[in-house]
Amino acid sequence: MLARAAWPWLFLINVPVGILGVTLATLLLAPDAGQPQRRRFDFAGFALISPGLAALIYGFQSAMHAEGAGLLLAGAVLLAGFVWHSVRQPTSALIDVRLFADRMFAVPAITQFFANGIMYGRQLAVPLYLIAGCGLSAAHAGWLLAATGAGMMASFACMGFLTERLGCRALAAGGALLALVATLPFLWMTGNSFSTGLALASLFIAGVGQGTISIPSISAAYARMPKARLPVANTALNIAQRIGGPVATTLISIAVSLAVPSSSTAEPRQFLLAFAALCGLHLLCFAAAMLLPARVRRANEG
Numbered sequence: 505m506l507a508r509a510a511w512p513w514l515f516l517i518n519v520p521v522g523i524l525g526v527t528l529a530t531l532l533l534a535p536d537a538g539q540p541q542r543r544r545f546d547f548a549g550f551a552l553i554s555p556g557l558a559a560l561i562y563g564f565q566s567a568m569h570a571e572g573a574g575l576l577l578a579g580a581v582l583l584a585g586f587v588w589h590s591v592r593q594p595t596s597a598l599i600d601v602r603l604f605a606d607r608m609f610a611v612p613a614i615t616q617f618f619a620n621g622i623m624y625g626r627q628l629a630v631p632l633y634l635i636a637g638c639g640l641s642a643a644h645a646g647w648l649l650a651a652t653g654a655g656m657m658a659s660f661a662c663m664g665f666l667t668e669r670l671g672c673r674a675l676a677a678g679g680a681l682l683a684l685v686a687t688l689p690f691l692w693m694t695g696n697s698f699s700t701g702l703a704l705a706s707l708f709i710a711g712v713g714q715g716t717i718s719i720p721s722i723s724a725a726y727a728r729m730p731k732a733r734l735p736v737a738n739t740a741l742n743i744a745q746r747i748g749g750p751v752a753t754t755l756i757s758i759a760v761s762l763a764v765p766s767s768s769t770a771e772p773r774q775f776l777l778a779f780a781a782l783c784g785l786h787l788l789c790f791a792a793a794m795l796l797p798a799r800v801r802r803a804n805e806g
Contacts, residue, residue, distance in 0.1 A: 543735075549589055549598035556582030557747060565754045599740045600733075609737065611795045612725035615676060616745040618789035619717040621752030622683060625785055626652070626710065628753045629778045632760060633690065636770040638698045651704050655711020663719055672720040677793035679716030684786035686710035687779065694776040717793065724796050755781055 560579030566572025590597035604610045627649070634645040659666075659679070666675050686709035689702050722741070729737050759778040764770045 544596060546596060546598040549586055552582050552586035552589060553598060553743075556580075556586060557750075561750050561754055564751075565758060599743060600736050601740075603733075603737055603740050608728050608797070609725050609740075611792060612721040613741055613744040615721040615789065615792040615796060616718065616725075616741060617748040617751075618785060618792055619680070619714070619721065620745045620748035622680075622782065622785045622789055623714055624749035625752035625756050625782050626687070626714075628756050629760075629775070629782050630690065630707070633694070633772065633775040633778070634703070636764070637694075637772040637775050648700070648703055648707060651707040652711035652714070655708040655713075656715035657711075658708075659712045659715030660719075663716070666716065667720060667723075671799045672724050673794065673796040673798045676717045676720040676796055677790055679713040680786060680790040680793050682713030683710045683717075684713075684783060684790060686713060687783055687786060691776065691779045691783065694772050694774075694779060698772065717789065721793065721796060727797075752782075752785055755785070 556579050558579070559575045559582065563572045563575030563577075563579055566575065586599075587601050590599060590601040594600045594602055604613065630649060631642075631645050634640045634648065635642060640648075670678065686706045689706040693699065693702065725741055726734065726737065756778050759781045760775065763774040763777045
C-alpha cells in the first residue's frame with residue numbers, strides 16, 4: 505500500500521526534474537562539432553556479452569549448487585566468446601577489448617567498477633541492517649539514507665577546487681578511504697547499540713567520499729584517449745561501471761544469506777559479515793584509485 509501511494513508523488517517529482525534537465529541541456533550544452541560517426545549495432549557481440557554477464561552473476565550467487573556451477577561455466581564461455589569476437593573484429597565490436605590493454609584506461613575502468621560496487625553495495629547492506637536488524641521503519645531508514653545523497657552533492661560542489669589542489673589520484677583514493685572510514689561505524693554498531701546520530705554522520709561522510717571517486721577516474725580514462733575512439737571508450741567504461749553494482753550486491757546478498765537464515769529473526773550482529781564484505785570492496789576501490797595518474801593531462805597538452 506505504501507509503495508502504491510508513493511507512485512503519484514514520484515511521478516510529480518520526476519517529470520518536472522526531467523523537463524528541467526532536458527531544457528538546461530538544450531540551452532547550456534555546446535552542439536556537437538562535425539558529423540556523427542555511425543556504426544552498425546553489434547548483434548553478435550550483444551548476444552554473447554549480455555547473457556554471459558547475467559549467467560556469470562547469477563551463477564556466482566548460486567555457485568554452491570549444481571545449477572549455479574553450470575551457469576558460471578556458461579557465462580565464462582560466453583564472455584570468452586565475446587573477447588574472441590572483439591579481438592577479431594575490433595572496429596565493429598560492441599566493446600573493443602584492446603582498450604583494456606592500455607593501463608591508462610584499464611585502471612580508471614577498474615576504479616569505476618569498484619566505485620559503482622561500493623555505492624550499490626551500501627544501498628543494499630545499510631537498509632537491510634536498519635530495517636531487518638534494527639527494526640527501523642522503511643521511512644526512517646530512507647531518511648537516514650538521504651544523508652548519503654546530501655554528502656555526494658556537497659562533494660560535487662567542490663570537485664573543481666579539489667581536483668586542482670589534490671590531483672586525480674589523491675582525490676579519488678582519498679574519497680575511497682574516507683568512504684571506508686565512514687563504513688567502519690556500522691561494523692561497530694553490529695556488535696553494539698545502534699545510534700541514529702552516528703549512522704547519519706557516517707552516511708553523510710560516506711557520500712562525501714563516494715562523490716569524489718568517479719569524476720577524477722573518468723577524467724583519467726578519457727584524458728589520453730583519441731577523440732575518434734571516445735564513443736567506443738565511453739561504451740566500454742559504462743559497461744565496466746555498471747557491472748560493479750550487480751557484482752557487489754550479489755556479494756552482499758550472499759554474505760547476508762549466510763549469516764541471516766531468516767529475515768524474521770535477524771539481529772544486528774548478523775550483518776557483520778555483510779559490512780565486512782563492503783569494507784573489503786572499499787579497500788579494493790582504494791587500491792585501484794592509488795594506481796591512477798597523479799595529474800590528468802589532456803592529449804593535446806603533450
